[in-house]
Each structure stands twice: as structure tokens, then as C-alpha cells.
Amino acid sequence: MADTNAGPQHDTEARWLAETHRPNDPQLTLRAIIVGMLIGGLMCVSNLYVFFKTGWSMGVTITAAILAFAVFKGAQATGLAKRPLGLLENNALITVSSGAGYMTGGGNMAAFGALLMVTTVRPETLPMIAWFGVIAALGVFCAIPIKRQLINREGLVFPTGTATAETLRVLHGDERASRDGSGASVANTTSAASQPPGTPPGAVMRPSASTASSGRMPTAHAATTDAATTDAATADAATTDAATTDSATTYAATNDAATNDAATNYAATTDAATNYAATNDAAAKSGGSRQAAALGIAAGFAALLTWFRDAKAAWMPFNVPGTIPVPIEIAGKKAAEWTLAVKTEVVLVGAGALMSFRTAWSLLLGSLLTYGVLAPQLFADGRIAAVNYKSIVTWTVWPGAALLVASGLTSFALDWRSVLRSFSGLTRVFGKKEASADPMDAVECPAWWFPAGFIVLGPVVVTLMAILFQIPVWAGCIAVPLAVVMGFVAARVTGDTDVTPTKALGPVTQLVYGAITPGNLSGNIMSANVTGGIGLHAADLLTTLKTGWLLGGSPRVQFFAQLFGVLAGAALIVPAYDLLITDPSMLGGDDWPAPSCLVWAKVSETFADGIGALDPLAQKGILIGAVLGITLALLEKFAPKRAKPFVPSPSGLGIAMVVPGSNGLAMFLGGALAEIARRNWRRIADLFVTPIASGLIAGESLMGITVALLNAGKLLGLGYVSS
Numbered sequence: 001m002a003d004t005n006a007g008p009q010h011d012t013e014a015r016w017l018a019e020t021h022r023p024n025d026p027q028l029t030l031r032a033i034i035v036g037m038l039i040g041g042l043m044c045v046s047n048l049y050v051f052f053k054t055g056w057s058m059g060v061t062i063t064a065a066i067l068a069f070a071v072f073k074g075a076q077a078t079g080l081a082k083r084p085l086g087l088l089e090n091n092a093l094i095t096v097s098s099g100a101g102y103m104t105g106g107g108n109m110a111a112f113g114a115l116l117m118v119t120t121v122r123p124e125t126l127p128m129i130a131w132f133g134v135i136a137a138l139g140v141f142c143a144i145p146i147k148r149q150l151i152n153r154e155g156l157v158f159p160t161g162t163a164t165a166e167t168l169r170v171l172h173g174d175e176r177a178s179r180d181g182s183g184a185s186v187a188n189t190t191s192a193a194s195q196p197p198g199t200p201p202g203a204v205m206r207p208s209a210s211t212a213s214s215g216r217m218p219t220a221h222a223a224t225t226d227a228a229t230t231d232a233a234t235a236d237a238a239t240t241d242a243a244t245t246d247s248a249t250t251y252a253a254t255n256d257a258a259t260n261d262a263a264t265n266y267a268a269t270t271d272a273a274t275n276y277a278a279t280n281d282a283a284a285k286s287g288g289s290r291q292a293a294a295l296g297i298a299a300g301f302a303a304l305l306t307w308f309r310d311a312k313a314a315w316m317p318f319n320v321p322g323t324i325p326v327p328i329e330i331a332g333k334k335a336a337e338w339t340l341a342v343k344t345e346v347v348l349v350g351a352g353a354l355m356s357f358r359t360a361w362s363l364l365l366g367s368l369l370t371y372g373v374l375a376p377q378l379f380a381d382g383r384i385a386a387v388n389y390k391s392i393v394t395w396t397v398w399p400g401a402a403l404l405v406a407s408g409l410t411s412f413a414l415d416w417r418s419v420l421r422s423f424s425g426l427t428r429v430f431g432k433k434e435a436s437a438d439p440m441d442a443v444e445c446p447a448w449w450f451p452a453g454f455i456v457l458g459p460v461v462v463t464l465m466a467i468l469f470q471i472p473v474w475a476g477c478i479a480v481p482l483a484v485v486m487g488f489v490a491a492r493v494t495g496d497t498d499v500t501p502t503k504a505l506g507p508v509t510q511l512v513y514g515a516i517t518p519g520n521l522s523g524n525i526m527s528a529n530v531t532g533g534i535g536l537h538a539a540d541l542l543t544t545l546k547t548g549w550l551l552g553g554s555p556r557v558q559f560f561a562q563l564f565g566v567l568a569g570a571a572l573i574v575p576a577y578d579l580l581i582t583d584p585s586m587l588g589g590d591d592w593p594a595p596s597c598l599v600w601a602k603v604s605e606t607f608a609d610g611i612g613a614l615d616p617l618a619q620k621g622i623l624i625g626a627v628l629g630i631t632l633a634l635l636e637k638f639a640p641k642r643a644k645p646f647v648p649s650p651s652g653l654g655i656a657m658v659v660p661g662s663n664g665l666a667m668f669l670g671g672a673l674a675e676i677a678r679r680n681w682r683r684i685a686d687l688f689v690t691p692i693a694s695g696l697i698a699g700e701s702l703m704g705i706t707v708a709l710l711n712a713g714k715l716l717g718l719g720y721v722s723s
Contacts (some may be wrong), residue, residue, distance in 0.1 A: 004041045005609055013152050013440050021443065022552040027563050028092040031081075035071060036093040036561065037568040039064050040100025042702065043360035044569045045576050047104040049701035052580075054351050054585065054663065055595035055655050061544065063295070063694040064094040070292035086550025087172045088553045095165070095544040095558045099136070099565020102540050102574045107532030108132055111525050112577065113597030116584035118185025119522045120656070123468050124576050131468065133570030134460050135530055139478075139537025141453030142487045143604035144445045145541060148708065151549050152440070155439050156495030163547030168551060171291075215585040222401035302346045303703040309344055310707045313716065320344055323662060331376035337387045339590065339660035347704075348663055350696030352670025360671020367664030369398055377490040381619065389590045389660050393598065398618045400657030402625030403632075407650030410633035412522045416473045444561050454484065461530060471523040475516055482509065483531040490535030491542050514607030524604040537566065580708055629654070 043064065068090050075081035085093070116122070123131075131281045150156045309320040311353040324342040335341065352360050375392045378384050384391040462476035471479070486509070509531040513524045541562045548558050581587060587594040606622070632650040639647055656664045670693065677685040710716055 001175055012155075016152070016549070020550075020552040021554075022088055023443075023554070025088045025552075026086050027358060027554060027557045028086045029089055031103075032089050032093040033096060033564050035068060036096025037100060039067050039071075040484075040565050041568055041572050042698070043101035044103050044572055045100055045705055046698050048352065048573065048576055049108065049704055050347055050697055051109050051596070052592045052594045053345065053347060054667070055103060055327050055593075055659065057104045060098045061547070062095045062158065062167050062690060063698070064101070064690055065090055065167050065171060065695070066165060066292050066295055068093050068097075068290075070296065073289065073292070073304030075112070083185035087168055087551060088403055088548075090168055090172065091265075091544075091548055091551055091553050092561045094168075095541075095561035096565040096568070098540055098544055099140075099537070099562040100569035100572070101565075102536060103132060103569030107529050107596075107600065108135075108573070109577070110596035110600045111529035111532070112574075113581075113584075113587050113594050114601035114604065115525050117587050117594075117597055118601045124269035125578065127464065127468055130187070130460075132533070132573060133566060133685055134457055134464065135533035136537045136566040136570060137563060138453065138457045138461065138484075139487060139534040140541050140559065140566060141457065142484055142534055142538040143491065143541040143545070144450040144453075144559070145447060146488055146491055146538075147545055147555060148440070148444060150492060150495050150542060156492070156546075158543045158546035159493045161279050161543040162550065165547045165550040166542075166549070180182045204354035214304075260352050267677055277357045287689035291687060294688050295691035295695040295698075298350075298420075298692045299699030299702075300695075302350075302696045302699030305346060306354065306700045307707065310704060311716075330372055331379065332484075333387055335372075339389050339392070339662055340367070340371050340417065340665065341662045341717075342663075343662045343666045343667060344701065345603065347700040348666035349670035349673070350700075351694040352667035352672075353674035353696075355667070355671055355695035356649070356676040357671050358645060358647075359649040359652040360675075361655045362652025363664040363671075365648060366653040367659075367661040367668075370400075370657045371661035389593070390588060393588065393593075394659055395618070395621065396657045397602050397648040398621035400595075400629075400654045401607070402604045402622040403629040403650055403657070404599060404654035405603060406626040406629030407633040407654070409628075411636065412442065412632045414633065414637050435636075444555050449559075465523070465530070469522045469526045470520065471513075471527060472517065473692045475513065475523070475527075478516070479509070479513075479527050479530050482512070483534045486531045487534040487538040487589050491539045494539035495542065496548075501615075508553045510603055510607045521604055523599060524607055528600070528604075533559070536561075555686060576705070581707060590660050592708055593659045593663065595655055598658050625654075 011449070040060070046058075051057055072081055072085035076084055112128070141449050151158070305320060308318065309317075309322060312319055322344060323336060323342065326341055328335045330338050330340070352363075372390065374396065375384070375387075378395055379387055380393070383395060452588060458480045460475060461480050465471040465476040465479065466473050509528040510524050513520070513527045518525050541559070545555055545558055545564065547553070548555060581592065586592050587597055631648050632648060632653070635647045636644065636650075674689050674693070677689060
């Protein structure tokens, strides 16, 4: 095997050490840890609220970067902080925040919610905190052996990590950060032909992104240039092929390892990097302040709206209605009875603004077909006794879940090159190492940390599986190594596409455990949680490590920062769930649709008991959903380039079948408003869409949780007035 530390790849690392690495800059300071945990905790709670509303977790890093920038700006202005927040200090801070904020992802809350919905298993709080924390920590350790291969040598894009680096550079007005380790511009350079009208010659488009999917929110139109590229770098749960990224989205670090030799890109990108570095620092910092202000204003508006909608007490002057009826009838009944109404939950509008427009219009299409066509037919045939969300979703969840799982597995299989590269990367990880000294060893995490972490944490996971979920020890001993291998695969797919494929890898684990431990429903659900949790947190750390690589941060520092975040998120997520969802029967209703929980529960029931145990109509729905999911995934891959924007998103259609129609309408509204802004006011949209949408999400979710706590404690007169 060729020496992977020799030649241009080694030159890239040497250049990074000489030109980009900043060993003397403050990074993981005490204040970065504390503020990172606080912001991460807030976003963890916010994501919990959003997750049970929409089925998605929102991106953490970009929002955390803007919040941290604003917090320290304010602290400096009032004398509470003596020095400004540094670039790499903010990078370490958002790594902490990301570790905490994504505790809702990776199937954690989907699995936990599904467990409580369909079984009598009720684990205690402390053991569940340990469960989520250990799984996440093992995922962090799994990132160690593949980081250098995926980021340093192959230079996988990790689109959200790249966009976060650019956001930090803009916020802090840093010129040196506009170059990566090879001298290539971090910014997304585009050709003159692909620039929007009015773009000055030589200008560099800046990507703005937010993460999600079945665990990670889609990238928010990272530097797309027209309607035909609205799905570029989108983390559609079904879209796992980086080939769908339009050529207009040309991150300087391309995700093709064969063409990613940074040494060959140096000369070609020097001019663009120079132009970008010439940006006026004061203007950059002003842009960051305006983004922070936009986020704060949007959050304040959303919080006020949520208070006047949800805080019901005798002394309240009025309450905003939760839904506004649509003045039409379907099958002789009001549209609102079929869940087709306009909700006043701006968290849904914000979520729609952060997803691709293709996903947004697919949600609208799916909502209209599900609740305007399919549900009335089910009612006419006597399959549902009442016209309400819970009765309808009992049937529509089967084709919806099948569509999501089949499309995810198909897209994952079509990206077989990434899978093969994952396993070839493993041979490098465990192959013979060079005996010569390597200067990168001083900054990278030592290779022995991974086996040490596996030896310590693996038995803990197996023990918890046996005690909490009655999974046999021998089966647990299969689950953990399998989950680690799947974590490696998930990390590479994330680097290529920005999608962590938990919708594909989770069902694979469920299928395996359905075969080896039939009938163990709780074990089937939580074994998939191991795979999803390890994969997500490995991919999450690698995403933030990509940011650090572009800015010159220390990988070791970010490793410890991620662990701090994991500790904070694990300690918070279960108590927050208990306070927000006081009764598992609340899940699956109109207020808390919990679509991902429904999907996990139904998939587990199918694999645990066998498809033959289902109603024939449910079996037919599964078949139709699976065929549709496979077809859409194939169209995403092989349809002509001009036709791809018009192919419905499998994730959008699938989610629309398991959330109320009003949710789909609201998310479409957010996506449509963002798309209109991008087409007509590109520069303004690039600057403000992400912070405004993030502010709407943060404001409503945090106020919604505050009102829920006040209601539970019957404080301020709340909790006594019926809604």
C-alpha cells in the first residue's frame, strides 16, 4: 500500500502547520467552555421542542457562532469581558455547543420517544443520562482514527463545517482565515458565468448553512445561484449522493478525493483568496453585528407570539389562536378537521426557511395528497372512525415510514463508492504505521485514544443494553462493533454530502436485531439508537474539526470541547424531555406529532413481529411507500440535471405523511419566503435568512418550554385555564 503520509498529502499537512495552524491563539478557555455549555444547553432544549414538532433537529454551529459573538460583544460593551472573543475561541465554543445541541439527533429522541410510545419500559432518568452520554462519547472517540484520512488527506468538504468556518471569518473580520491549509480560499468561489446578476468581478460567494436530517438539518442553500440548484448541499435524509450538488456550489475543498490534492489548487485559488482577504474588516464585523441583531429581533418576536398564544391565564388580556382555519371543505368537512389549517407556530416557518425549497414544496404536495385525498378516502372506506390527526396517522405512517426508509437505503446503496472508501480507510487506520516522527502528531489526537475509549466505553454500553432493555450480552457484543463500523461509514457520507444517514443505518440495525432477537421490541429500538448515536456524534465532531482545520485550530482541543458538550447535553436532555412531555400519550398528537418517533416505532414493530402480522392494507401501504421511495431516490440520482429540481423530495413527502397537514403548510410558507428572498435579494438573503430563521426557532421553542414549565408548576396563574 502506498504511503499516505508521503508526497502532496504530506505537503498539505506541512503547509497547514506552517501557514494556517495557530498554536498560540486562545481556544478552549474557561469562558468558552461555560458559554458553550450554556448556548449548547439552550439549543439542546430548543432542538427538543423543534424535534417533536417537525421530526428534524436544527443546525447548531452557525447559530451558536452568531449567539456567542453577540454575547461577548455585549459583555465587552458593558465591561463584563476585558477582551473580545477570539476566532479560535469561538470555534472551540461552538464545538462545545454542537456536542450538547445535537443530543436530540442520531435517533436519541426518536428512539426514546418510540420506546415510551409502544412499550411499557420506563427507564429511570439517571441511567438514561448515562446511556445517551456514553453512546455520544463513544461516537466522539470513533472520529479519532478517521479524522486525518478524511479531512487532512482527502479533504472531504463537510459542507456545514466549511460554511461555519466562513461564518466565523465574517463575524470576526479575519483575513488569514480565508485560506485553508493549502492556501485555498475557504470561501465558495464561483465562475463569472455562475454569479448572480450584479455580482462584482472577482467577488466570492459566501455559503450560509445550517445542519439537520434524520439527525441533522439540511444545509440552507449553501451558495446556490438559481432555482435549478435549490437542493445543492441539501441534507435531505434521502439524498446521500454528493453528485447532486450543482456545479455552482464549488467549495474550494471538493469532496472528490481523486481531485482534492490541495497542492494543485494553490495557484488556481490564490487570486480568489486575495480578493476575499481584501474585504474591509469593519464591514465584516458590521455584518456580524447585523446578523446577531436580526437573530435577536426574530427571537423576541417569536417569544412574544408564543407567550400570547400558549400562556393561558385569567389575567391575560387575549390569546392568539393556535390555528387559523382555511375557508374550504373537503368531503363535506372543514379543512381544519383534516388538519389543513394555518398554524401560528413560527418555529415551523423558521424550519422551512432553513431547508431546501424542493423539500419545502414536497412537504406541501405531500400534505395536500395525504390529508386532502388519501385521508378522505380512508374515511369513506371506513378505515378510520373519526376525522382527526391521530386516527389518520395510524394508517398514513405505514407508507410514510416505508418511503423514508426505502429512499434512504437506496440512496445509501447508490453511494457505494463512499462506503467502499470507508472500509479502505479502515485498512489505513489499522494498517502498519510509519516509525518516523510526524510533526502532526503533536496536534492530532493520539491514535491509541480510540482503542482505549472503545475498551472503556464499549463494555459500559453492552452492560446498559442488558440492564435497561433486556438485550442479551452476546447481542450487545455484536451491536457495539457493528455500530462503530457504521459510524465510520456515516462519517464519510456526512463529509461527502452533509447527511448523516441515520434513516438508512438505523433500520439496518433494526433488521439485524429483528432476526437475532425476535419479539424484543425495546431492544430493537435501542440497538438502532446505538448505531445512530455513534454515527451522528462521530460525524458531528468531524464537521467541527473541518471548521478547525480551515481556521487553524487544534484537533485535540476540539476533541475535549466536544466531550464537554456531550456531558452538558446528556445531563440536560432527559430531564428536559420529562418536563416537556409529561405523558407519553402526548406524542403522536396534533400538538406534538413526533413524526420520527412514529417512524421508529412502526419500523421496530415491523421488524420485531414480522410484516405478516400487519393489517393487509398496512402491508399494501408499506409496499407502495417503498416503491415510491426507491423510485424517487433513483430519479434523484439519474434524472437529467434540468429535471432534478422538479423531482419531489422523498424526505419531504415521507415526513408530510406523518405530521399534521398544517405543519407541512407552515414549513412550505417558510421555504417559499426564503426562496423569494434568495431569488430577488440574494446578498440580503445570504446575510439574514439563516439568523432570522434561527431566531424564530430559538424564540418560540425556548418560550414554549418556559410556558410549559410555568403551567406544570401552576405559576403566575398559568395551568388553571383550559385551552
